Amino acid sequence: MSWDQVIHDDDDDGEDRSGGGVDEAASAGASAIEALLAGGAPCTLEDVLDEQEVLQECKAHNPELLRFLCRKEIMQQVLQYVVMQAPADRKGITKETAHYPIVCAELVCSDVAEISECICASEDLLGVMFSFLYRDPVVLVEPAKELKSGVATLEAELASLAKEVAETGPMPVLPVPVLLETPAQEQTATFADAFPDLSLADLAAILFTNCTRVAQYLMQRKVAEVMDFLHKKEDFVAQLFKHISKCQQGALELLIQIFQCSEHPDGSGTLEWLCQSSMVSHLVNLFASEYSDEVHEGAAQAMCEVIATSFMSSSVPSPIVDNIQQEEVATRLLTHFFADDSEWSAMKSGLSALILLLSYMARNDYDSTSTLEVLPGIYAASLATLPRFHDILNHTDERTTLSYSDGKSVVPLGIHRLRIVEFVYALLRANAKCVLDHFATSPILPRIVDMMFHFSWNTLLHQVVQDILDFLFASPHTELKLYVLTSTRLLQRILDTEAASAQEQSDTGLARGNIGTLTKIANTVNLLVTKNGPYVPDPRLVELVAGVPGWEEYTNTTLAKRLHEESQLLGGKRPGMLSPSQLDLLLNDNGGGSGGNGMIMPQSFDQSSYADQADYTGSLDSLISADDASNPWNSSSSSDDEEGSGSGSSSGTGSGGEEGGIEDGSGSSTDSDSDDVYEDVVEMSTQQAQELVTEGPFFQQLCLTADAAVSTHDANIATTPPTVEAAAPAPQDTTTTVEMEADKMGKDFDDDVLVMV
Numbered sequence: 001m002s003w004d005q006v007i008h009d010d011d012d013d014g015e016d017r018s019g020g021g022v023d024e025a026a027s028a029g030a031s032a033i034e035a036l037l038a039g040g041a042p043c044t045l046e047d048v049l050d051e052q053e054v055l056q057e058c059k060a061h062n063p064e065l066l067r068f069l070c071r072k073e074i075m076q077q078v079l080q081y082v083v084m085q086a087p088a089d090r091k092g093i094t095k096e097t098a099h100y101p102i103v104c105a106e107l108v109c110s111d112v113a114e115i116s117e118c119i120c121a122s123e124d125l126l127g128v129m130f131s132f133l134y135r136d137p138v139v140l141v142e143p144a145k146e147l148k149s150g151v152a153t154l155e156a157e158l159a160s161l162a163k164e165v166a167e168t169g170p171m172p173v174l175p176v177p178v179l180l181e182t183p184a185q186e187q188t189a190t191f192a193d194a195f196p197d198l199s200l201a202d203l204a205a206i207l208f209t210n211c212t213r214v215a216q217y218l219m220q221r222k223v224a225e226v227m228d229f230l231h232k233k234e235d236f237v238a239q240l241f242k243h244i245s246k247c248q249q250g251a252l253e254l255l256i257q258i259f260q261c262s263e264h265p266d267g268s269g270t271l272e273w274l275c276q277s278s279m280v281s282h283l284v285n286l287f288a289s290e291y292s293d294e295v296h297e298g299a300a301q302a303m304c305e306v307i308a309t310s311f312m313s314s315s316v317p318s319p320i321v322d323n324i325q326q327e328e329v330a331t332r333l334l335t336h337f338f339a340d341d342s343e344w345s346a347m348k349s350g351l352s353a354l355i356l357l358l359s360y361m362a363r364n365d366y367d368s369t370s371t372l373e374v375l376p377g378i379y380a381a382s383l384a385t386l387p388r389f390h391d392i393l394n395h396t397d398e399r400t401t402l403s404y405s406d407g408k409s410v411v412p413l414g415i416h417r418l419r420i421v422e423f424v425y426a427l428l429r430a431n432a433k434c435v436l437d438h439f440a441t442s443p444i445l446p447r448i449v450d451m452m453f454h455f456s457w458n459t460l461l462h463q464v465v466q467d468i469l470d471f472l473f474a475s476p477h478t479e480l481k482l483y484v485l486t487s488t489r490l491l492q493r494i495l496d497t498e499a500a501s502a503q504e505q506s507d508t509g510l511a512r513g514n515i516g517t518l519t520k521i522a523n524t525v526n527l528l529v530t531k532n533g534p535y536v537p538d539p540r541l542v543e544l545v546a547g548v549p550g551w552e553e554y555t556n557t558t559l560a561k562r563l564h565e566e567s568q569l570l571g572g573k574r575p576g577m578l579s580p581s582q583l584d585l586l587l588n589d590n591g592g593g594s595g596g597n598g599m600i601m602p603q604s605f606d607q608s609s610y611a612d613q614a615d616y617t618g619s620l621d622s623l624i625s626a627d628d629a630s631n632p633w634n635s636s637s638s639s640d641d642e643e644g645s646g647s648g649s650s651s652g653t654g655s656g657g658e659e660g661g662i663e664d665g666s667g668s669s670t671d672s673d674s675d676d677v678y679e680d681v682v683e684m685s686t687q688q689a690q691e692l693v694t695e696g697p698f699f700q701q702l703c704l705t706a707d708a709a710v711s712t713h714d715a716n717i718a719t720t721p722p723t724v725e726a727a728a729p730a731p732q733d734t735t736t737t738v739e740m741e742a743d744k745m746g747k748d749f750d751d752d753v754l755v756m757v
Contacts, residue, residue, distance in 0.1 A: 086204035093192035212250030224266035237277035289340035300349035327377025344416035
């Protein structure tokens, strides 16, 4: 039996307490619930919960059922089942502790206004609902731990008995009593036997999540009533964090829901209440090393939610964010990051929240003369911890060493060190001179640049380092630029890495993974010293760059060649206009052959190897699906075989008719003739033609064959003498598809056609 059946299935062994009148009333047209409530015998809540259709009847707003449930004494029983606590052992898993709580929660959350109004109108009922937070989290002992404890106790008793025997001598042998065998008694099945895989821990998690789900539902439906009730509970936030610290599932979501209620018009005063309840202090305490990784992640998630919601909902930060920005609070939070150096769990999670906060604070324009005392205290607290962050960046944990199949081993960067680099970048973006001045003496920037060269394949690190250098180079702080370039030997290390990468590429065929990032950094450095560049060159920077041996040669050769290659268009072509003759050539298949399958191909195309060409996926007949009624090209798919088709001659000449072209005296088709055909046949606006041509796979084939077809046509006209041929039926023109579709739509078209190739 599955756990879902707990909600919907009735107890087969249960006693029928509704009497015989239920079946009679149901047969008369009334539901079983109505018959039960209308019966002469007293009806209890358990009788109603045992009915299989109770949830459906409630969602259908059965008036008799709602009147019964909304009685205060009945609703109190419903909420008592909702907040039911998990039993201490499996013997306590009964219908009352496992089945009824789930059904009652579903009834409350069934989106029935009468039920939510009944609960929120009474503080007594709200008190019953939120009473689950005022009890200690259930700490359950697993069976394995119980067995281990029992074995230890037994061993201690045996040791004590052995010691007593050794002191007093052996005990007299007593006769063993003979026990009379009794017939085995039949064991009756219990509710817990139906769910052998349901552990007590799972049941406790289900019941607690049940409570938080109902609480969130009531907050969403009745913000004013619920928040007014909670504002009177001074210790409510502390009780909630007690469950969050025990990693109770659903408690964190409940906290986030409470904070989101502050955005509702009826939730005024919620932020002030949370601040008075020391919400930020409780949140910071969750980053202590005594808590698990899950608690750290949950605390960071809640803090990120608070920060993001505060900045997005209003231009003025909320009092909670102002509290986090205080130097004392930020110092406490940062101190927790360094307390546990085994897994750095608090640092990996908590730095994400601080990075988000500093990113939002970077939008403020601080005056260039602002001192550190004027800025929010989080900047002073963060700058004070840079030496400790620098030590962590220098520390390599040999326990995390990874070994590869080729015998090499490497110590990975680690998420915590990547977060430190991101944190430094977020700190720099404060764009305050006092902050940048502090870095001009810190060794953390050279260490970060050094990590970019050491971890040559960590693209996440490369991107952040590049962002840091781009920001520094774009800032007016020249001293900091000189400090970074000189202390890191950036230009010389780029040259060394380029040489080593070129050697590795010749040996293995692969360049180093940081070459792309170094190329962008080198180009930015050159822009700093270019006279007509985006920056005003500083003479000291110009002198520094010019004094690096080999930099000018690298700039004019390797770097220039690479930048030129990277500036080329992907695929080698830029979207442009085709002339009328080129379009007529493509659509009329002049100068090329259709190969009998309707696909436009240049004359030199080897049809025998068509199936082996990976670039060609099939003919137009197969590419343009006849089942797609919205495809304008489908109108020609069924008419090609009926009207006949023709292919161009090998010399590029062909006979024409009224639609195929206008012949000159020699019987050959010219470019001007094609222009006339183009003007008569294809008269459409640029926008409509683009929709016809560029939608669907036909456009892909035009892209593949456009240049080859045009080149073959021009070569044939230049090398083949004109010939006179007898008039022949006009070859099937693929432009008739456009013409037929144009006639069908009944629209006027302009003179130009835009084909994106």
